[in-house]
Amino acid sequence: MKKILITYFIALSFIPVFGQKLHKKDLLRLEKNIYQEAIENHDLITAQVAGYHIIALEGSKSSYLDSLAFLYFKQHNFLSCLNVSDKILKNESKLPILELKAISLESLNNIKGAITAYEEILKIKKEAIVAYKLAELQERLKRSAEAYSTLKTAENWSFPKEAYITFPGQKKGAIQNVPFKAAYYNLMAKTSYDLHNYDMALKYYDDALKIFPKFYIANQNKQVIALLKEKLNSNLQKNKK
Numbered sequence: 126m127k128k129i130l131i132t133y134f135i136a137l138s139f140i141p142v143f144g145q146k147l148h149k150k151d152l153l154r155l156e157k158n159i160y161q162e163a164i165e166n167h168d169l170i171t172a173q174v175a176g177y178h179i180i181a182l183e184g185s186k187s188s189y190l191d192s193l194a195f196l197y198f199k200q201h202n203f204l205s206c207l208n209v210s211d212k213i214l215k216n217e218s219k220l221p222i223l224e225l226k227a228i229s230l231e232s233l234n235n236i237k238g239a240i241t242a243y244e245e246i247l248k249i250k251k252e253a254i255v256a257y258k259l260a261e262l263q264e265r266l267k268r269s270a271e272a273y274s275t276l277k278t279a280e281n282w283s284f285p286k287e288a289y290i291t292f293p294g295q296k297k298g299a300i301q302n303v304p305f306k307a308a309y310y311n312l313m314a315k316t317s318y319d320l321h322n323y324d325m326a327l328k329y330y331d332d333a334l335k336i337f338p339k340f341y342i343a344n345q346n347k348q349v350i351a352l353l354k355e356k357l358n359s360n361l362q363k364n365k366k
Contacts, residue, residue, distance in 0.1 A: 153182050160189075169196050186216055194225055203229040220249055236262055247275075253282045257309055264312065269319035276313045284309065295341045307337040314346065323354045 156178045163172035173196055179189045190213050197206035207229040213222045227242035243259040256279035263272035290308035294301045303311075314329035330347035333340055 149182060153179065156182070160192075169200060172196055185212070191219070191222060194222060198225050198229070201232075203232040207233065220246065223249075231262065236266055240266070251279075251282060253279045253284050253309060254288060254305065255279075256282070257305070257312060260312060260316070264316055264319070267319070269316045273313065273316040273320060276309065276316065280313075292340070292342050301339070301341060303340055304337050307333040307340055307343070310336070311340065311343045311346075314343070318346070318350060323350050323357075326350050327354070 156175045160172050160175035160179065163169070163175060173193065176189045176193045176196065180187045180193070183189065190209060194206055194209040194213060197203075197209060206225055210222050210226040210229065213219060214226065223242060223246055227239050227246060230236075230239035230242055240259065240262045243255065243262065247255050247259055256275050260272040260275040263269075263275060284306045288305035289302040290305055292301045292303050292308070293299065310329045310333035314326045314333065317323075317326035317329060327347060327350055330343050330350070333343040334347070337343075
């Protein structure tokens with residue numbers, strides 16, 4: 126860090142003192158060197174400053190805008206990441222930047238905006254894990270029919286084998302790393318339940334438990350729905366009498 130700042134300020138101070146005239150390409154080279162060294166030293170603040178200088182020299186279509194968006198994302202500065210991402214996407218559709226935008230919107234609790242972004246991602250990236258994320262957000266806004274439709278569309282797509290989703294475990298504070306496909310069926314069951322299709326919900330909970338028998342949340346929800354269904358059937362029989 127000290128080395129970067131010394132290099133940076135010495136370089137700038139020498140220009141007015143000696144009347145040195147640097148061409149634009151020389152300034153660009155200097156700023157890019159500072160940027161690269163800052164990245165290597167994990168000095169993200171200096172990298173951001175150099176990045177802005179490069180963008181000022183190269184213009185609004187500079188590839189360093191992408192780098193700036195990722196720098197903000199790494200620092201969890203989601204508002205700045207979102208603003209830079211929007212500037213980039215105005216000129217060109219880029220999947221990695223669209224993904225940054227979606228995550229930033231969700232992190233800022235703009236769920237509707239995040240849903241719109243993930244819908245755009247799903248058009249480009251036909252992957253079950255994207256469908257799951259979109260459906261999860263749709264379900265959070267009680268848009269259960271949309272969530273179920275999203276999941277059903279991707280049900281036969283390839284599922285990542287090494288992906289896991291974290292869920293609460295049986296004991297307080299405990300967590301479970303659940304295989305992604307089991308988590309996917311669990312969400313399908315939940316949306317089915319929200320749509321009052323209890324038979325379908327039970328089927329999907331069974332599918333989830335076949336993959337991961339120790340899935341605590343799925344097992345608990347299955348038992349609740351089974352009891353609810355039994356009660357409904359019992360009331361139905363009483364009304365017939």
